[in-house]
Amino acid sequence: MFREFEDKLLAAGLTERSSPVMGFLDASLEWNRDDPVIPILEEVIQGLSINSILFSKPAEPYRTIISYLARTSGGVICPEDCETRTFLHDLPVCRSMDSREIATILKNRKGVILPDVGLITYGMVSLEQAYVTFSSICFACFVKFFSDYLGALRNRHVDELLQKTFEQVANMPGPHPSFSGALMKGPLDSERMVLDAMDEAGRLTVENRLVDSYFGNISCRLGNTLYISQTGSSLDNLAGCIDPIPMDGSSCTGITASSELDAHLGIIRETGCNTILHGHPRFSVILSMDCDKAHCEQRGQCHIRCREERDVCRIPVVPGEVGTGVYGLCNTVPEAIKDHDGVIVYGHGLFTIGNEDFSKPFFNLFHIEKQCREEYFRRVADLLSRQSAGH
Amino acid sequence: MYGWCGKIARIDLTSQTWEVEKPDISIYQNFIGGRGLAGYYLSPHIHRKWHAPEMPLLIFAGPLTGTTSPTPGRSTFMSRSPLTGTIGDSSVGGCFGTELKKTGFDGLIITGRSRRNIGLEITNTSVQFVPADAIHGMTTSQVQACCKDHGSVAAIGPAAENGVRFSNIIIDGHYAAGRNGLGLILAGKKLKYIAVTGTGKIRIFDPEKLKDERENIRRLMAASPAIFGRFGISAYGTGALYDLMDARNMMPTDNFQKTRFAHAWSMNAHAYEKQYKPGKTGCRGCHVQCKKITDSGRSIPEFETMSHFSALINNHDRETVMEANRICNEMGMDTISAASVLACRQEISGKRIPSQNIVGALLEIAHGKGEYANLGMGSARLARSCGRPDAAITVKQQDLSAYDPRGAMGMALAFAVSTRGACHLRAYPISHEILRKPVATDRFRFTGKARIIKINEDVNAVADSLTACKFTFFAASLEEYAAVFSAVTGHSLTGQDLLKTGERICYHERMMNAKNGFSRKDDDLPPRFFGEPETSQSAADLKPIDRKAFQKAVSDYYTVRGLDQDGMPVAEKIKELGLDGI
Numbered sequence: 001m002f003r004e005f006e007d008k009l010l011a012a013g014l015t016e017r018s019s020p021v022m023g024f025l026d027a028s029l030e031w032n033r034d035d036p037v038i039p040i041l042e043e044v045i046q047g048l049s050i051n052s053i054l055f056s057k058p059a060e061p062y063r064t065i066i067s068y069l070a071r072t073s074g075g076v077i078c079p080e081d082c083e084t085r086t087f088l089h090d091l092p093v094c095r096s097m098d099s100r101e102i103a104t105i106l107k108n109r110k111g112v113i114l115p116d117v118g119l120i121t122y123g124m125v126s127l128e129q130a131y132v133t134f135s136s137i138c139f140a141c142f143v144k145f146f147s148d149y150l151g152a153l154r155n156r157h158v159d160e161l162l163q164k165t166f167e168q169v170a171n172m173p174g175p176h177p178s179f180s181g182a183l184m185k186g187p188l189d190s191e192r193m194v195l196d197a198m199d200e201a202g203r204l205t206v207e208n209r210l211v212d213s214y215f216g217n218i219s220c221r222l223g224n225t226l227y228i229s230q231t232g233s234s235l236d237n238l239a240g241c242i243d244p245i246p247m248d249g250s251s252c253t254g255i256t257a258s259s260e261l262d263a264h265l266g267i268i269r270e271t272g273c274n275t276i277l278h279g280h281p282r283f284s285v286i287l288s289m290d291c292d293k294a295h296c297e298q299r300g301q302c303h304i305r306c307r308e309e310r311d312v313c314r315i316p317v318v319p320g321e322v323g324t325g326v327y328g329l330c331n332t333v334p335e336a337i338k339d340h341d342g343v344i345v346y347g348h349g350l351f352t353i354g355n356e357d358f359s360k361p362f363f364n365l366f367h368i369e370k371q372c373r374e375e376y377f378r379r380v381a382d383l384l385s386r387q388s389a390g391h
Numbered sequence: 392m393y394g395w396c397g398k399i400a401r402i403d404l405t406s407q408t409w410e411v412e413k414p415d416i417s418i419y420q421n422f423i424g425g426r427g428l429a430g431y432y433l434s435p436h437i438h439r440k441w442h443a444p445e446m447p448l449l450i451f452a453g454p455l456t457g458t459t460s461p462t463p464g465r466s467t468f469m470s471r472s473p474l475t476g477t478i479g480d481s482s483v484g485g486c487f488g489t490e491l492k493k494t495g496f497d498g499l500i501i502t503g504r505s506r507r508n509i510g511l512e513i514t515n516t517s518v519q520f521v522p523a524d525a526i527h528g529m530t531t532s533q534v535q536a537c538c539k540d541h542g543s544v545a546a547i548g549p550a551a552e553n554g555v556r557f558s559n560i561i562i563d564g565h566y567a568a569g570r571n572g573l574g575l576i577l578a579g580k581k582l583k584y585i586a587v588t589g590t591g592k593i594r595i596f597d598p599e600k601l602k603d604e605r606e607n608i609r610r611l612m613a614a615s616p617a618i619f620g621r622f623g624i625s626a627y628g629t630g631a632l633y634d635l636m637d638a639r640n641m642m643p644t645d646n647f648q649k650t651r652f653a654h655a656w657s658m659n660a661h662a663y664e665k666q667y668k669p670g671k672t673g674c675r676g677c678h679v680q681c682k683k684i685t686d687s688g689r690s691i692p693e694f695e696t697m698s699h700f701s702a703l704i705n706n707h708d709r710e711t712v713m714e715a716n717r718i719c720n721e722m723g724m725d726t727i728s729a730a731s732v733l734a735c736r737q738e739i740s741g742k743r744i745p746s747q748n749i750v751g752a753l754l755e756i757a758h759g760k761g762e763y764a765n766l767g768m769g770s771a772r773l774a775r776s777c778g779r780p781d782a783a784i785t786v787k788q789q790d791l792s793a794y795d796p797r798g799a800m801g802m803a804l805a806f807a808v809s810t811r812g813a814c815h816l817r818a819y820p821i822s823h824e825i826l827r828k829p830v831a832t833d834r835f836r837f838t839g840k841a842r843i844i845k846i847n848e849d850v851n852a853v854a855d856s857l858t859a860c861k862f863t864f865f866a867a868s869l870e871e872y873a874a875v876f877s878a879v880t881g882h883s884l885t886g887q888d889l890l891k892t893g894e895r896i897c898y899h900e901r902m903m904n905a906k907n908g909f910s911r912k913d914d915d916l917p918p919r920f921f922g923e924p925e926t927s928q929s930a931a932d933l934k935p936i937d938r939k940a941f942q943k944a945v946s947d948y949y950t951v952r953g954l955d956q957d958g959m960p961v962a963e964k965i966k967e968l969g970l971d972g973i
């Protein structure tokens with residue numbers, strides 16, 4: 001059990017091999033290895049009703065980013081991406097290694113940041129929760145750091161520390177997406193082919209560092225059945241986690257389908273496409289939040305109320321929350337994706353579509369993210385050069 | 392006080408008097424409300440027989456009931472269970488809890504026994520004892536009609552009056568305080584109905600914060616496929632689970648002799664939706680609205696009813712399920728137990744009851760007359776009296792709900808250790824074992840399940856005490872509810888603090904059961920699920936549960952819960968939880 005999550009953390013570039021300390025508690029407490037921090041973690045567990053705990057120093061660039069944010073946050077980091085807003089609320093920082101202080105914070109939040117030391121996250125049901133929270137915190141901090149930097153640059157608020165940290169981080173290898181190869185060719189005309197193709201596309205999306213494993217979903221239509229990944233499944237491990245859903249609604253087995261099922265069905269209705277890929281690639285998310293409209297009265301509520309026609313690298317950006325509420329992205333994405341290679345949901349992620357197989361959605365996701373990354377650094381360079389010219 | 396009213400009414404039916412009690416704030420802090428507070432007030436009487444006049448019927452709302460918190464419409468009915476002998480409680484929806492809070496009371500403690508049949512009518516300022524001889528024997532909807540100007544009504548039907556062990560209290564015509572035979576408690580007191588109507592307002596400590604925190608939970612709920620997804624309970628009612636349980640080989644069929652039902656495809660929520668085109672309704676103040684009712688006022692059965700009145704008794708006529716559900720509500724009988732006792736009788740007699748005879752059989756049970764009269768004793772007693780105890784699929788004499796435990800080890804453990812008999816709701820492991828929330832767990836393994844079950848029992852004890860609907864916890868957690876609780880009451884607590892209270896409430900229930908002799912021997916499943924030789928001819932599609940692994944999980948559960956290995960409370964833990972003075 002421990003090994004599975006050690007491998008996942010390593011593969012996702014979230015930690016180094018020897019970093020994570022994991023505890024699992026049923027009638028008795030087990031650890032993945034010995035570590036001097038264990039006595040402290042044991043005390044933390046004592047104070048909480050939980051069944052698993054994860055402590056680790058994050059790998060770079062997260063380590064530097066999180067240290068910077070923790071140092072400058074004044075106690076709580078407040079990222080504005082959708083993942084944090086919906087599930088984590090905010091990210092508390094604890095400046096001491098005192099188990100009582102840590103436990104007090106964890107009584108209210110799913111994870112805590114210990115500056116320069118690491119992150120502690122936990123699960124009440126399984127280690128997977130601790131993993132997902134760890135991964136979410138890293139993602140949220142990454143997105144916040146790069147967004148904040150761009151915002152600060154626009155407002156001429158970049159201080160020395162921020163500039164230094166940015167340069168340091170921008171030069172790190174980091175989670176650069178890369179891919180050369182091909183995906184299974186369509187038409188996908190049997191259930192076996194559909195499942196294999198979904199499995200492959202999901203896996204490649206994660207393996208190539210486009211998306212962290214739990215942050216995405218995927219679907220494929222075959223006749224009157226929609227095959228879609230289940231809620232809480234990880235894109236790189238879809239075996240047994242795909243629900244076949246009759247599109248005439250004659251069965252509710254889709255109750256375990258991804259929370260974006262409605263968006264997928266809406267997209268198919270609007271575009272007639274057969275394959276859909278959704279994930280949260282970082283720079284697409286970061287740029288979706290980079291808006292230079294001054295004095296906008298929707299500021300702070302952009303993720304649900306933005307009415308501007310915005311795009312990033314010619315990909316439309318729309319507001320919308322997870323799921324099916326009045327502000328649900330299922331109400332905005334389907335319409336917007338018509339005639340485009342994809343749609344970015346503000347502060348959330350990217351949808352791409354195809355017909356024959358997953359090549360088009362995969363490569364579009366890949367290219368859009370690549371372009372967004374380039375565009376991000378182009379905007380930074382632009383602002384920097386304008387500012388130095390202005391000086 | 393904010394959130395709470397600070398008052399409860401003690402009502403004595405023998406003397407037809409009542410008085411107001413103002414509990415100390417520490418009692419509220421230690422037991423919150425709803426199930427927690429009801430348990431606190433049940434405790435001194437738990438040794439009594441369920442039909443003793445002094446045995447109280449407790450009805451409690453919680454600090455969030457009647458506020459704008461998400462799913463605030465629930466309340467708890469509690470006493471000692473006539474069916475199981477354990478504590479007997481039921482969290483119920485409708486408007487009762489909200490109306491109760493509006494009268495200015497957090498709860499009612501009803502003791503004594505009236506000489507004549509009566510009803511109770513409660514308003515902001517008065518409790519009236521109303522003669523009810525004229526409505527004795529009436530169905531619950533008839534009682535409802537008689538009380539239509541009296542707010543929310545909790546009533547019993549003929550089943551309770553005729554001694555059916557699994558009789559319910561029916562609230563507002565559609566919502567059942569079910570499973571533990573609490574209808575009999577009212578019947579024993581000659582109390583036909585309780586009507587409440589109030590006009591008061593609940594004071595909120597920080598309305599602005601409540602608004603924000605409520606939005607946080609609603610956002611999570613909107614993101615939950617099981618609640619607001621296209622196939623979630625808001626769209627289809629709890630029947631949304633039907634297809635999945637069959638697909639996962641967990642649909643109890645032919646009295647748990649099989650785990651898949653050949654006709655499932657035609658008996659699912661979608662089929663009801665198409666045939667009956669119901670509208671949405673639900674508990675007061677809830678935006679999920681998981682209850683489905685047709686224009687003509689017919690309820691679409693809940694998942695448990697849909698499943699047990701089809702697969703369990705091998706019936707594939709939807710209209711029979713609809714009618715069986717209606718008759719059970721009218722008569723005031725638990726649908727799960729009613730279907731189970733029919734299934735038990737079918738197995739013992741080796742004869743299927745034809746679909747067209749099912750409604751008639753239910754009426755005979757309720758009226759205690761005819762061929763099926765003796766089925767009112769419930770399946771455990773029936774099977775024993777026929778010399779076939781193996782045919783009763785019960786824990787602590789309460790029938791299993793519609794999840795075959797061979798398909799989910801957490802569910803197996805939760806059924807066994809629940810404080811009110813085979814109850815799926817105490818820990819609701821279906822949430823992670825089947826619905827993948829908050830994350831998926833391996834349903835075929837016991838690994839980690841002891842602690843998960845313990846923690847989720849504590850979570851749900853808090854939900855039942857706040858009150859909040861357990862379905863909300865497919866999406867939100869106590870982390871968010873603690874913020875709502877703080878905004879409403881002004882008492883700043885964390886989710887983990889609330890969990891500690893949940894632990895106290897659960898442990899207290901174990902203490903009460905222990906006083907009545909419940910121990911490890913009762914925390915067990917029927918032999919059928921372990922594939923013991925005498926039942927191994929059952930054509931189950933799932934492997935039997937490994938008995939050793941099961942017993943180890945029970946032992947682990949005791950360790951985690953702080954009980955001894957016989958399942959009995961220990962002094963140290965009692966003290967730690969502050970239960971030593973009770």
Ligand code: SF4
Nearest residue numbers: 673674677679681860
């Ligand atoms: S979800 Fe359903 S049962 Fe729960 S409070 Fe809402 S209407 Fe009632």
Ligand SMILES: [Zn+2]
Nearest residue numbers: 215216348349
């Ligand atoms: Zn997403």
